[in-house]
Amino acid sequence: MRLRILGAAGEVTGSNYMIETKNYKVLVDCGFHQGQDEEKHEGELFSYNPADIDAVLLTHAHIDHSGRIPLLVKMGFKGKIYCTYATTELVKILWKDSSNILRETAEWKSKKNLRKGLNKVEPLFGDKEVETTLELRSPVPYDEVLDIMPGLKVRFREAGHILGSAIIETWISEDEGQKARKVVFSGDLGSRDGVIEKPMAFIEEADFVLIESTYGDRLHKSLEDTRFEFQNVLKYAAKNGSKILIPTFMVDRAQRLLYELTLFQKSFPEVELPSIYLDSPMGVKTTEIYSKYINLLSRDLKKMLVKGEDPFEPENFTFVRTPDESRELNKQNSAIILAGSGMCSGGRIIHHLKHSLFKSDTQVIFVGYQAFGTLGRKLVDGLKKVRIMGEDIIVKATMNTIGGFSAHADKDDLLKWASGFPKKAQFLVVHGEPKSSDSLASSLKELGYSAWVPTMGEEIDLLIEKPHRDESWSKAASAKEEARKAFVEMEEALEEVKDLAENVDPNTINDSDYAKVIPLLKSVKALFKIITSSANKK
Ligand SMILES: [Zn+2]
Ligand SMILES: [Zn+2]
Structure with a gap:
């Protein structure tokens, strides 16, 4: 059983994760890329077959978390979409708005293409797909453990970000009687002030936590x-x-x-x-x-x-x-x-x-x-x-x-929320620009957690106990550091050799020393030949 990172890795938008066991494939969020992420992913479809997905768990209505679900449906997804009651209502508004924007953009592009003699542009999805998708919504209450399917229990908790937003707790197991592994998806977390929403729930248990990091390196004004x-x-x-x-x-x-x-x-x-x-x-x-x-x-x-x-x-x-x-x-x-x-x-x-x-x-x-x-x-x-x-x-x-x-937690809020977990919890820092995610990962490590920023497409074996990637990661990091130190040392030595060679005046060497100097010079020459030929091969 594994977790696959399919979006919002080193970027803010396009949240998409997959829980995969030998019995099912379930997505957590399936959002659009927006802003500069949008160009990077333009024209990209799914790296999996939507018809193979058994269910979607949706943290909240925002388009960067929910936007691609109608496309998923268009391409064959027929399972249920689990989300809170308020989210079922908000997605209706947001998906219809998306469908309008997609239609208008496609019409505009088609007109431009027509003038160039190119083909008409079809919108990614339309009202028809939105209607079908709305049929698949399955509202869930907050704070109740629900058996979604054999080997998957979930509980939606308050995230304090927008109305209906949820942190999703999941308990995953593959075989009968196997101890479940717990993965928590933070979704987007609200700020500590919780001005119009209830404050976010603190969760005390997890094996893995996916934590958002939109403001992982910044503090909000009071x-x-x-x-x-x-x-x-x-x-x-x-x-x-x-x-x-x-x-x-x-x-x-x-x-x-x-x-x-x-x-x-x-x-x-x-x-x-x-x-x-x-x-x-x-x-x-x-x-x-x-x-x-x-x-x-x-x-x-x-x-x-x-x-x-x-x-x-x-x-x-x-x-x-x-x-x-x-x-x-x-x-x-x-x-x-x-x-x-x-x-x-x-x-x-x-x-x-x-x-x-x-x-x-x-x-x-x-x-x-x-x-x-x-x-x-x-x-x-x-x-x-x-x-x-x-x-x-x-x-x-x-x-x-x-x-x-802002409706987002800042660095202090995120760290406070994270501190509620036991030290065995492994954090995957997602939903942030690289600088922000890296900074939050470092802060989490300072608190004694294992934490890393996953890469797009990374697969995490959920059975692996702590320390997971950190160890190989820090091993690789220290090996890199050793190599860097050695390089600096070599560079300095080489510079010294060059300086010395330049200052050597053959006229100052005694006749009696020629026999000693010549073999040494020959071996230096051979050494430099070896170095330059290996450099050329590289
Ligand atoms: Zn959001
Ligand atoms: Zn978001």
């Missing part, structure tokens, strides 16, 4: 500092009658912001904020799902809901559904508009930016990561002119970046 930054922009904008545009992801970040705006109004009743709009049909649907799963929300939010207050509906707030309503907002000089996409690579935020970037009283607040090449990144980088929908737009608006609203 909650107080983040709120202070946000409040300052709001106060300034309120005083000056500015328009505030907030490009945001519609799952989780938008709800967090609505809550922060509600809190602001409660804390500063003297400041009159302009009208607030959530301009996204997807955002509206997602917010409704958040309000429905009260039991999954943080204690602070539950308290508000019990009192009859809605944490996601600040005063003077409107959900914007139709494109006409959205266009109407262009006429307003003062407003707070939350719209997708989070990186300004599409969606309704585009037309808001087009109509307001040239005005000096516009404030743009970035609350999430802006990938290289996106309009969002260009604005954050301070470009003074950008091209939007074929038009050059002068940028006079003020750009604000507030990084502290």
Whole structure:
């Protein structure tokens, strides 16, 4: 029985792992590659036959974990997709959105190809595959051990990252009566503050742990500092009658912001904020799902809901559904508009930016990561002119970046979570850029764990006891270090020899010493010949 690493190894997106025994093959997550990872993996299909997969365990709805499941179905997967109740609802929204984006991109590429005399481009999957995939969802409750199939028990635990997000515990065995090996999949973990979600669960037992490392080498700003930054922009904008545009992801970040705006109004009743709009049909649907799963929300939010207050509906707030309503907002000089996409690579935020970037009283607040090449990144980088929908737009608006609203654990949170495991646990550090993953792996080793960053396609024998790869890895590392030291020594010796040879003046050698010197010089010559010929062969 083994674990196969098929994605998110040394990269943030494209989570995909396989548990394989002689009796079954089960996937944990099956996500899209996004941003720069997307180009690297363009056109890649599965390295396994989707029809052979017996089930999928899904940690949470985010597309980098769930996005390729409809493609899996299109290519023959017929098993069940196990995830929490809230996730079953969120994936419905996200997969339909993906299907729309894939269709639009394919149409756009087809038009371009047509002009070049090339073939039409088909989307990876469409609404039909999404519908079939939705039929396969199998909701599971949190905290209950479930027998998924012979030799596989699972338990979903709170991950505190987005609504419905889970850490998945698995107990794997191959033969009857065999002691199960326990593998824990962290999925994405939330931050310690757990502002709108419940905090993540701590798990005390595991043989192997796959831990995410998005922020494995960084610390977030404190909650107080983040709120202070946000409040300052709001106060300034309120005083000056500015328009505030907030490009945001519609799952989780938008709800967090609505809550922060509600809190602001409660804390500063003297400041009159302009009208607030959530301009996204997807955002509206997602917010409704958040309000429905009260039991999954943080204690602070539950308290508000019990009192009859809605944490996601600040005063003077409107959900914007139709494109006409959205266009109407262009006429307003003062407003707070939350719209997708989070990186300004599409969606309704585009037309808001087009109509307001040239005005000096516009404030743009970035609350999430802006990938290289996106309009969002260009604005954050301070470009003074950008091209939007074929038009050059002068940028006079003020750009604000507030990084502290992340839904991810930072380095301290990750290490605290990891410390809950016994020292025999072996950590596989995934879901992070190499620098971040390496840094977290080193910190875990300092805590006394065995930890490594697996490579794409790596297979881990689940029966192997600690220390696993570390030993061979550290052996290889120390052998490398020895070789490096020897090389430096040799290089120094060679330099010395060259220096000496250059300073030797044959005229200063005594006649009586010729007989002694000649054989020595001949052997030096032979030595250099051997060295250079072996170098040439290399
Ligand atoms: Zn996520
Ligand atoms: Zn993720």
